[in-house]
Amino acid sequence: MPKVGIEPVRKQQLIEATLKSIEANGFQGTTIVTISRLAGMSSGIISHYFGGKQGVIEAAVRHLLEQLQQGLLSRLNSRAEITPLERLMMVVETNFSGFQQSSPASSTWLSFWGQAIHDPDLARLQRVNQRRLESNLLYSFRRLIPDLARARETAGMTAAMIDGMWLRSTLSAPQDRNFREAERLCKEFIHLQVERFGHQSTGSNNG
């Protein structure tokens, strides 16, 4: 039994090579050869570890989704006490930081989404991700906005604004500056909504 425990390492290397290849060559331009070459391995290794091209791609998506979730969890654990508003800020930051840090991910996400439409497995992963964001937002908004229907609406609007900001930033010019501005606007939207519909809201508040 040679090289015990090397399997997870190589799988991880292949997943990263997959993300790099999609970043560099796009979804259509990503082949088993481009992935394996980036990983410095043979082409057969992908079928060996992931059963096929589809397998490694799904694993890569799952990896991105897990990274996103872990990013939020580590933020939440970084502080002892967190107000609902702080928590909302962290959700926003997580969703944008993921793309600032590992810039490849930015366009990769969009490639995945484009693919998800006609690929049921990817679509399922995508829907899980959507529901998770919305439920994360709603959890905090319910503590800030007494009217449940309004809290729901706001959660939906915020989720849309996060995705829309991210989408427009990615498509127009995926630069760091754009993402930071996008993050700022999302946070501002949340503040505006909480001021307007939150518990102690007295109405006007020129933030």
Place this chain on the structure above:
Amino acid sequence: MPKVGIEPVRKQQLIEATLKSIEANGFQGTTIVTISRLAGMSSGIISHYFGGKQGVIEAAVRHLLEQLQQGLLSRLNSRAEITPLERLMMVVETNFSGFQQSSPASSTWLSFWGQAIHDPDLARLQRVNQRRLESNLLYSFRRLIPDLARARETAGMTAAMIDGMWLRSTLSAPQDRNFREAERLCKEFIHLQVERFGHQSTGSNNG
């Protein structure tokens, strides 16, 4: 002159066949054969008229973008006098109506966007579209919100929310109901912003 002017007709038929094929078979499943068969023509005609597969796809995107613009123009021309707020509603309606009417377009857009990242020609078209939406929104918001910076921010937020709502609706379950709810929330957001930052705004305004 028996065949004069037949070229634009055939090109249009091929563009429509391209959209139909992407709707039916997805981006990856769309080939020169699926397009030409849907158009009832030979496969060679695509290279003949559009130079290749890439060409007909770009033409199809251009067609979708023009449809979007024409949709807004015809709405604006339908009424003699239009307030800035009404105009904003029309912009929102236009962006969602395009997808309600011809449902195929919904997922087709996303396919194009996914493709656009690594296709400079598509990306350029996409950026033109983005700027047009934002500038359309800003044109109206400037007439409603005196603070220019605030008007810009609001235009950006609105554009993001439109795209984000559309994106989430398309990915989760492209049903008519979702799109109508998405449209409603976008309009609500605009109302909230105008109430908050508009000319006559005295600050608080409880719905």
Place this chain on the structure above:
Amino acid sequence: MPKVGIEPVRKQQLIEATLKSIEANGFQGTTIVTISRLAGMSSGIISHYFGGKQGVIEAAVRHLLEQLQQGLLSRLNSRAEITPLERLMMVVETNFSGFQQSSPASSTWLSFWGQAIHDPDLARLQRVNQRRLESNLLYSFRRLIPDLARARETAGMTAAMIDGMWLRSTLSAPQDRNFREAERLCKEFIHLQVERFGHQSTGSNNG
């Protein structure tokens, strides 16, 4: 519409190239490339005309079976009046002549049979061929041997002897001399059976 009527010609050329390739390289060694190269065409042409490798192989088998049947028919039509015994000789001659004339076929048949075991489509064709031979033999034997059960048995024995002789000749050394000797022994067997069990049989007959 270029080159009208060229399709059947090219299909026939590909079928012959398939038989040549199986003769030369065996069943396992026959690939789309070996076939198309022998036919002087591109590799894609096989999928174009036959849907795939499986398709061209089945077409080749069908071609061999048809050749066999046509061989018998042309022999039967070559004479105005044919006695049942003459007809039996013709059946035997047909089954051996096919392999003398186009020597490649000899080992090709065996390759097909080996393949037929795990390929339902080939197996079906093979069974049709078997039944045809046996029914051809029985048709004549019934006119020569009054006892129906005996006629059936003899038809079965003759079919087995034809196949067995052919099989052993092919495997041992596919030379013309072997096939002619095999043919002679099959004919002799028929004569012996008819002498023994035929209508006017008085018993001994040193043919």
Place this chain on the structure above:
Amino acid sequence: MPKVGIEPVRKQQLIEATLKSIEANGFQGTTIVTISRLAGMSSGIISHYFGGKQGVIEAAVRHLLEQLQQGLLSRLNSRAEITPLERLMMVVETNFSGFQQSSPASSTWLSFWGQAIHDPDLARLQRVNQRRLESNLLYSFRRLIPDLARARETAGMTAAMIDGMWLRSTLSAPQDRNFREAERLCKEFIHLQVERFGHQSTGSNNG
């Protein structure tokens, strides 16, 4: 000496696994992995013991041929005194029993034969087997049929009928009933020939 003598055991297990795999997956579907997995060993062991896939397959053929020979020997040894006619019956029984008992062998043989045409090593084994059967038959027929040429002819016919019957039974429907009927007809053929050309033959002999 803990591992001395383990090699022949493992080789035998691999040979049996090879036969099982061919029975289950066909010749084409049999790979080094299917064989080694059935044997509960690693894939590398086959190259280790047999030099490669080709090696284990040849060993499997040799095993089948030896089984056939051993089958006849054990039958011959089961009785003290055996008449030439009894011996012929035993030869027939041996050739069919091998396939009734271990039904897998039936289709496996044909796969081997199909392969043998383009594999010199397999072909040589096959020819040895053929000659052995014919010589076995001739040995007995010479004691029953005084005319040597006639005895030779009859041996050849019998060998062909055995192979032909087996071939047709295997291809049409490898059921036990078919093999028993095939065996019966071969025996009947021998009786007919001996009656007709045997020592005491006075010519006619109505069953």
Place this chain on the structure above:
DNA sequence: GATGAATGAGTGTTCATTCAT
């Protein structure tokens, strides 16, 4: 000895493009 992870040449198939008709 024995393993099985890794390789990479080879497979059947797809499909954008070309071009003789």
Place this chain on the structure above:
DNA sequence: CATGAATGAACACTCATTCAT
């Protein structure tokens, strides 16, 4: 002009073989 037959490079995937352990 328009066709669609033909091409052949590119694809995902298979699998006998190798070799470090």
